[in-house]
Amino acid sequence: MSTETYDLILAGGGLANGLIAHRLLERRPELRLLVVEAAPRLGGNHTWSFHDGDLSYVEHQWIDPFVARRWPGYDVHFPRRARPVDTGYASVSSERFADILTPALGERLLMGTPIRALTAQSVTLEDGRVLQARAVIDGRGQRRSAHLTLGFQKFLGQEWETDGPHGLTQPIVMDATVPQADGYRFVYVLPFSPTRLLIEDTYYADGAALEREVLRREIAAYANRRGWRLKTLVREEDGILPIALGGDMGRLIEEAQGVPTVGLARALFHPTTGYSLPDAVHVADLVSAAPELSAGALERILSQHARNLWSDRAYFRMLNRLLFGAGEPTERYRILEHFYRLPDPLVARFYAARLEFSDKLRIFVGKPPVSVRGALRILAAPTRLKDSA
Ligand SMILES: Cc1cc2nc3c(=O)[nH]c(=O)nc-3n(C[C@H](O)[C@H](O)[C@H](O)COP(=O)(O)OP(=O)(O)OC[C@H]3O[C@@H](n4cnc5c(N)ncnc54)[C@H](O)[C@@H]3O)c2cc1C
Secondary structure: OOOOOEEEEEEOOOHHHHHHHHHHHHHOOOOOEEEEOOOOOOOOOOEEEEEHHHOOHHHHHHHHHHEEEEEOOEEEEEOOEEEEEOOOEEEEEHHHHHHHHHHHHHHHEEOOOOEEEEOOOEEEEOOOOEEEEEEEEEOOOOOOOOOEEEEEEEEEEEEEEEOOOOOOOOOEEEEOOOOOOOOEEEEEEEEEEOOEEEEEEEEEEOOOOOOHHHHHHHHHHHHHHHOOOEEEEEEEEEEEEEEEEEEEHHHHHHHOOOOOEOHHHHOOOOOOOOOOHHHHHHHHHHHHOOOOOOHHHHHHHHHHHHHHHHHHOHHHHHHHHHHHHOOOHHHOHHHHHHHOOOOHHHHHHHHOOOOOHHHHHHHHOOOOOOOHHHHHHHHOHHHOOOEEO
């Protein structure tokens, strides 16, 4: 008979499992919990942003200690449209995430400890040790699956201290007035202080190759055009976020062979933006409020949750297929430019992935921003590209 040393082992100490750990420490401190992370620190090297409307009031309250900066609104720029959006935006830094969680977990955290294999109730470490638990949650991040068809949102970001005030008071979530290349391209800027900026060069591209040197040069050129004098490079991050085009959630769940799974490993991200912080927040509440924390109960709750989201979000995957497939790559920005004619509350519901039926119709009203023939070809594509809601 196996001896269960732990009630719950969280495999991977990234965003999804870190937030689950945080909520469990708050709500079920008696739990024998263990977080096992391969890296020497929790959370990696990220800036995780979200829109105010993505979270409920209660969720905002508990995520607040992790938030490095909040802004009351943001701006978008396109060749034929520039506007402010008056809904709040916020960023969590992985540095703050690690600073809060590492001491809070204390001995309940194993860092620098890669996992070789796991089941719903055991974890085998690279060094051969086997840890038993009543349940294991797999939150080891993004992985390839034959049951997910993805496009890529790839980017490189640099945080700079500027020589003198840069003058930007709120984020630029998309500046698509830059030359369009490698798909839909935009620059994203967060003003962390009057002299501190995060500048990211971003591409919605068909391929995942990231030419870091080219992106670094583009950031320097953009800053120069804006008149920002970059003085000291504080940090750099890059990422290739998944954009869901299609897939089969049922098969994806089967692949996990009964292991409760969260985060990007379960395709829990906004299909169009690749953001996963809001989903990770919702899942942390779901797990920490579960009546029973056995492997079977968690697997049922988490797979049902993933199925529901997957089916609710079919519309976004269809939009993504349009974004990636219709029209010339250099014209793809027009879809977002057309989208941003819509009022703030609808934009907020889009980012929260909570569109109403009338919103879905409204997004398509007006002069089509991409070639209609291209769009019809894409919409007829499920025969080529499997997407089961
Ligand atoms: C640079 C970057 C910026 C992003 N910005 C945003 C954003 O602004 N907003 C947003 O919502 N989303 C953003 N994302 C997307 C998404 O939120 C992140 O990718 C998020 O970290 C995914 O959460 P996760 O918990 O699924 O995986 P991760 O946070 O990647 O966590 C997985 C963890 O598991 C560990 N691990 C993996 N394999 C093993 C193993 N074998 N043994 C032990 N540990 C293991 C990893 O080291 C890692 O710490 C960003 C992603 C990147 C890469």
